[in-house]
Amino acid sequence: MDARFGTFLLPQGEGGRRPDEGENHRMFFCKSHSLIAGLITTLLLLGGVLPRLAAEPSGIDHSRLLVYRDAAGAELPVKTPADWAKRRRQIIDGMQQAMGPLPSRTALPPLDMRVRDKFDGDGFTRLTIDFVTEKNDRLPALLYRPTTQRLAKRAGILALHPTSPLGKHRVTKKGGVPNRAYAYELARRGYVVIAPDYPPFGDYQYDFETDDYVSGTMKGIFNHMRCVDLLQSLPEVDPGRIGAIGHSLGGHNAMFVGVFDPRIRVVVSSCGWTPFHDYYGGKIAGWTSDRYMPLLKTRYGLDPDRVPFDFYEVVAALAPRVFFSSSPLHDSNFDVRGVKKAIPKAREIYKLLGQPNALHLRTPDSEHDFPTEVRHESYRIIDQTLGQAR
DSSP, rough: GGOOOOOGOOOOOOOSOOOOOTTOOOOOOHHHHHHOOOOOOHHHHHHHSOOOOOOOOOOOOOTTEEEETTTSEEEOOSSHHHHHHHHHHHHHHHHHHHHHHOOOOOOOOOOOOOEEEEEEOOSSSEEEEEEEEEEEEEEEEEEEEOOOOOSEEEEEEEEEEEETGEEEEEEESTTSSSOOOOOHHHHHHHHHEEEEEOTSSSTOOOTTSSSHHHHHHHHHHHHHHHHHHHHSEEEEEEEEEEEEEETHHHHHHHHHHHHOTTEEEEEEEEEEEGGGSSSSSGGGGGGOSSOTHHHHTTTTTTTTTTTOOOOHHHHHHTTTTTTEEEOTOOOOOSOOHHHHHHHHHHHHHHHHTHHHEEEEEEEESSSSSOOOOHHHHHHHHHHHHHHHOO
């Protein structure tokens, strides 16, 4: 493991209140399930079933990235990569307090990929597939496999869709919204691309009432790590060259999985984040539906000061890997003013780890969109990071 990354959970073997532009969507608020989720988590913690994570003091300033807490709770300065490893571990703990624990990745079941449909495109074959994520769950996805023959192996991309009933099909050429076809466009650039459904969109019939997850967010993280497993299992994919990209819902999901999965070397987030205090002026109810993090309501009382992590930390926890954020000036979901406060803080960590130029922010003059110019710039960053020859 590269010590610069800190402590990772190594693999074994929209929060937005408004939907994506022009789309109808359901928020899936379920008060009873949220209460049950909080109660179950408390009981599991009391019973010793879930790991006891370090307590997060109320009112902590999550923007203070260059301090960590020792075992007694005293603050100490982050001066070295080893110090940052301790701070990063505390960030992971805070995220799991809000999201629930990442399930064990030991003894994973076979992927058992099944092909449901096949479409021959311009330079690629697109397969409609499903595969096993864990017992009793199969994840629907699209898999783009380039057809041009090359000796060198290709890089793989995890393409995560925005909020849409279409799910994975939103990021195809015929997805219905301009500037969302990044799965198709990256396949055209020669990448092997997997585009899964996020529960419960597209073809993914998922029941939050009966699952074992504290949050839909953590279920998404686990599923997306399984997508990386599938990419790495393909003979044409170089397992060391994996990236993730997404818009809106997909934008923060790309960040979340990037924090937990060190195999992802570059993350692109469009309209995906802002610190909680800058999200609708700190009104974070939009993050608390079943498919996000119900505990932000049931345990933390919709108070950004009590939430045990924030996006300052999420961005910093991606360091020193490449992160590209497209944060438009007029995005009413994710206020760019918060992004502009967080990026300089995170850059201090990138500097500490020797990669100050790996953090990219673009602020296009648009609303909640992924404009062509900045989107194609993100592709060039992906090309450079993953060494993809065109």
